[in-house]
Every structure is written in structure tokens, then in C-alpha cells.
Amino acid sequence: MRLPPFLYLAPRTKKEAVEMLSRHRGTVGIVAGGTDMVNRLRQRLVSPAYVMSLKGVEGFRGIEEQRGRLVIAAGTTLREIGESQAISASFFALVEAAGLVAAPSIRSMATIGGNLLQNTRCLFYNQSELVRSAAPTCLKDGGQACSAIKGARRCSSVYQGDMAPVLIAFDAEAVLRKAGGTRRVPVAALFSGDGTHPLTIEEDELLTEIRLPFPRGAFASSYRKLRMRSGLDYPLASSACFLSLSKKGVIDRARLVIGAAGPAPLAVEGGAALLTGVRPEEADPHAAADRAFREAGAIDNLLLPGAYRKKMVKVVARRAVEAALAGLRGA
Amino acid sequence: MEKKTISLSVNGQVFSVSTYVHKTLLEVLREDLGLTGAKESCGEGACGSCTVLLDGLPVRSCLLLAVEAEGRAILTIEGLASGPRLHPIQEAFVEHHAIQCGFCTPGMILTAKALLDDTPHPTEKEIRRALSGNICRCTGYTKIVEAIKAASRGEP
Numbered sequence: 001m002r003l004p005p006f007l008y009l010a011p012r013t014k015k016e017a018v019e020m021l022s023r024h025r026g027t028v029g030i031v032a033g034g035t036d037m038v039n040r041l042r043q044r045l046v047s048p049a050y051v052m053s054l055k056g057v058e059g060f061r062g063i064e065e066q067r068g069r070l071v072i073a074a075g076t077t078l079r080e081i082g083e084s085q086a087i088s089a090s091f092f093a094l095v096e097a098a099g100l101v102a103a104p105s106i107r108s109m110a111t112i113g114g115n116l117l118q119n120t121r122c123l124f125y126n127q128s129e130l131v132r133s134a135a136p137t138c139l140k141d142g143g144q145a146c147s148a149i150k151g152a153r154r155c156s157s158v159y160q161g162d163m164a165p166v167l168i169a170f171d172a173e174a175v176l177r178k179a180g181g182t183r184r185v186p187v188a189a190l191f192s193g194d195g196t197h198p199l200t201i202e203e204d205e206l207l208t209e210i211r212l213p214f215p216r217g218a219f220a221s222s223y224r225k226l227r228m229r230s231g232l233d234y235p236l237a238s239s240a241c242f243l244s245l246s247k248k249g250v251i252d253r254a255r256l257v258i259g260a261a262g263p264a265p266l267a268v269e270g271g272a273a274l275l276t277g278v279r280p281e282e283a284d285p286h287a288a289a290d291r292a293f294r295e296a297g298a299i300d301n302l303l304l305p306g307a308y309r310k311k312m313v314k315v316v317a318r319r320a321v322e323a324a325l326a327g328l329r330g331a
Numbered sequence: 332m333e334k335k336t337i338s339l340s341v342n343g344q345v346f347s348v349s350t351y352v353h354k355t356l357l358e359v360l361r362e363d364l365g366l367t368g369a370k371e372s373c374g375e376g377a378c379g380s381c382t383v384l385l386d387g388l389p390v391r392s393c394l395l396l397a398v399e400a401e402g403r404a405i406l407t408i409e410g411l412a413s414g415p416r417l418h419p420i421q422e423a424f425v426e427h428h429a430i431q432c433g434f435c436t437p438g439m440i441l442t443a444k445a446l447l448d449d450t451p452h453p454t455e456k457e458i459r460r461a462l463s464g465n466i467c468r469c470t471g472y473t474k475i476v477e478a479i480k481a482a483s484r485g486e487p
Binding site for chain 2: 001002055108
């Protein structure tokens with residue numbers, strides 16, 4: 001299938017890029033790695049007048065340490081993240097997650113920024129124009145209907161990004177730049193929870209960096225992903241876990257985040273609370289995972305039924321917690 | 332519709348191509364340069380039959396805009412053989428019956444080349460992981476993996 005025609009923008013600096021986003025506000029589709037946007041163009045899910053490629057933007061790739069934080073430029077590829085010693089040492093689950101995305105040749109092109117800012121997905125929405133024309137226009141596509149839940153008035157399309165749950169577990173921040181200035185938000189705040197407009201980034205904003213505070217002391221992290229095949233597929237349920245130990249050997253910080261169970265990653269505060277304040281040997285992964293199960297929603301809008309995916313949230317959450325606990329023993 | 336004239340370096344040769352900016356690298360390789368080794372199959376970057384090497388790394392040419400490939404070194408399957416002499420990986424695929432319909436083959440061979448250039452003696456696990464983005468409907472992958480193992484041992 002051919003791509004629809006568009007006008008091409010190729011900024012060389014971040015300043016140029018945000019000026020273009022401002023000048024052409026609302027009519028620009030951004031291509032970083034191209035692994036998400038090019039497909040959406042091909043399917044006519046979006047038809048922007050302009051397509052802006054970030055591939056030539058100076059300083060848009062790279063990983064560096066800056067005063068207690070690891071700073072990852074938004075254009076850094078998933079392959080580079082997977083191979084980074086610096087990330088592996090302090091943010092191991094990020095390496096795990098990056099290595100589980102899609103396939104090797106996609107990871108060579110895809111960027112962390114693009115993976116983070118991917119749109120939500122649904123079996124009925126992510127189809128070509130021709131296939132979508134066979135059903136009434138759905139809520140996410142600008143219509144009134146829903147092919148997943150008849151009569152639904154809210155869109156339950158699923159956020160299937162692999163990097164977001166892990167970044168949230170590490171309390172990462174996103175730096176958003178526009179022509180007027182810059183703002184920083186916790187990665188968790190990038191998600192609205194609304195399947196129709198799932199991201200809170202503005203049309204004239206560019207994600208430039210992700211900043212992760214270095215964990216201190218003894219800590220461990222993990223990411224577990226359920227998919228049909230052992231490669232290529234988006235997650236059907238996923239979980240990130242971060243645990244750190246106080247000097248007395250008690251878990252003092254716990255994060256449990258679920259992915260692919262709704263329009264936004266889900267931070268399971270109750271599950272994390274159960275893991276906090278106890279020694280690793282006393283921690284109960286099953287109880288924490290059960291909290292995740294209770295809070296997660298999943299409907300029949302992906303390849304596997306919602307009821308099954310909800311049950312699997314408990315399994316991946318338990319596995320992620322167990323892996324993090326095992327990591328603490330080795331830390 | 333916007334057109335641009337770009338300079339593409341393909342298999343060691345530089346081509347000046349006038350193309351619409353909304354054409355993918357796959358379309359330009361096949362339609363403007365006549366290099367039909369890279370294939371369109373899934374149309375969404377999931378199958379790997381469009382694989383080419385970009386500065387030595389396997390990429391999905393169906394997800395790259397042609398204009399974005401300017402200034403990079405592109406290697407297609409046509410660039411592997413030296414005249415009538417096949418590349419050792421191609422020889423191994425022939426010897427080990429790793430080709431049935433042949434549609435996935437250019438993508439498989441280029442992915443294998445990138446792997447062996449980076450890891451000359453990969454384990455079976457590493458081979459399968461490297462190929463995890465290339466789908467084959469005919470062979471069941473066994474002979475493909477065998478062929479790559481043989482090529483890594485310098486065997487035909």
C-alpha cells in the first residue's frame with residue numbers, strides 16, 4: 001500500500017523542529033524511527049499535511065549522566081538502549097523491555113521517544129482504511145460507535161508500549177519542549193487514561209529527553225511481557241517492578257506498574273504498598289499480583305480475550321515481582 | 332505532491348533519484364532502481380521480507396522514507412554476489428536447502444550477514460534471536476538456521 005502524499009520537513013536542530021511544530025500546529029505527523037507513524041500513515045489512520053522527520057536533528061540521540069540522573073535523548077534507538085552498559089547497571093528492566101520490543105531490525109530504527117508516545121491500539125481501529133470502512137466509524141476514529149463494546153461511549157483502546165511501565169517504575173521524567181519554553185512532567189503524567197486522546201503532550205510540543213534519577217543502595221528491577229509469539233508482537237499483558245532496600249535490609253521503595261491493560265499504564269499503588277516495609281524474604285508476590293489483577297481492566301479488543309488477559313496480569317505481575325526479589329538477593 | 336532529488340548509495344554505487352517524498356525506500360529500490368530483491372509482503376514492517384542493510388544494520392525498508400536514507404550506505408541482496416560468484420551465505424543457503432519459495436530469502440540472508448559480521452560464531456540461540464523478525468512460511472526455519480551455522484563455520 002502506498003503512503004498518502006504529504007509535505008516533508010527535516011529540521012536540523014530542536015529549535016527548528018519546535019518552530020515548525022508551532023507554525024504548522026496540528027498538521028504535523030512526527031517520524032522518529034518511523035516504525036509506528038509510517039504504518040499509521042499507510043492505514044490512513046492519520047493524514048497530516050506535513051510529516052516531520054527527526055532523523056537529522058542534532059543532539060537527539062545519546063545517553064549521558066547528568067548530576068544524579070541518567071538522561072536519554074528521545075531519539076535514542078531501542079537497540080542502543082539494549083546495548084547500553086550505563087542503563088544495564090542501574091536500570092536493568094529498561095534493557096529487558098527494550099530487548100523485548102518487536103524485532104531486531106525494528107529495534108535498530110525505533111526510538112525510546114516514539115515507543116513512549118505511541119498511540120493506543122485496538123484490533124478494530126488498527127486496520128487499513130478499507131477494513132475500517134466495513135464497520136461504523138468508531139469513537140477513536142472520530143465517530144460514535146465502538147466495535148469492541150457495542151454501545152460504548154468511552155474508548156477502551158489499549159496502551160501497548162513496553163518502555164512506559166518501566167520508565168514509570170523508575171520515576172522517570174519527560175522533557176517536553178515547545179517554541180515558548182520547556183516543561184518537565186513525570187512519565188506517568190503523559191497519559192490521560194482516555195482511549196480517544198491517550199496522550200497529554202500538546203500538538204506543538206516535542207519530547208526531547210527522558211531523565212531517570214539514579215536509584216541508590218541495593219535495588220533491582222524487572223519487566224515481564226505476555227505475547228502470543230516470542231517475538232514481534234505487542235504485549236497483551238505486561239508488568240514492571242522496581243524494589244530498593246534500606247540499609248537495614250527492608251524494602252523501602254516499591255513500584256509495580258501494569259501495561260497493556262487499558263488506555264494508560266497502571267501504577268498499582270496497593271500492590272507496591274504490600275511490598276514496602278518488609279524484608280524481601282517476607283514479601284508476598286502473590287498478594288501484590290492479586291492487587292494488580294483486581295485493578296486491571298481488559299476487554300475483548302486485542303488478539304486474546306479480555307478475561308484471559310486480566311488473569312494473565314496476575315501472572316506477569318507475580319513474575320515481575322519474583323524476578324525483582326531475586327535481583328535483590330543478588331544485589 | 333512534493334518531489335525531492337536525493338542521492339542514494341546502494342551496493343557501493345551512488346544513484347541520483349528524483350522521488351516523491353512520500354515514497355518508501357522499498358518502493359524506490361524496487362521501482363526506481365529496479366532492485367526487486369527486497370519484497371513487500373505484510374506492508375507493515377512485521378515480516379522482514381523488505382529487509383535491507385543500512386550502514387550494516389538490518390532495517391525495514393518499508394518503514395523508511397526514501398528521503399531519509401540519503402547519506403547512508405544501503406546494501407541489498409543484489410549487492411552480495413560478486414558477478415557469478417555467490418556470497419558464502421548464499422552458497423550455504425543453496426547447499427542446505429534453506430530456500431523454498433524464496434520470498435523471505437533476501438531478508439534472511441541479509442539479516443544473517445549482519446549477524447555474522449557482528450558475531451562471527453553465533454550460538455543457535457543467537458541465530459534464532461537475530462532471525463526473530465524474519466518470517467518464513469515454507470521452511471519451518473530449520474534449514475535456514477543450519478545454513479547460517481554452516482556459513483559461520485566457513486563451510487558451504
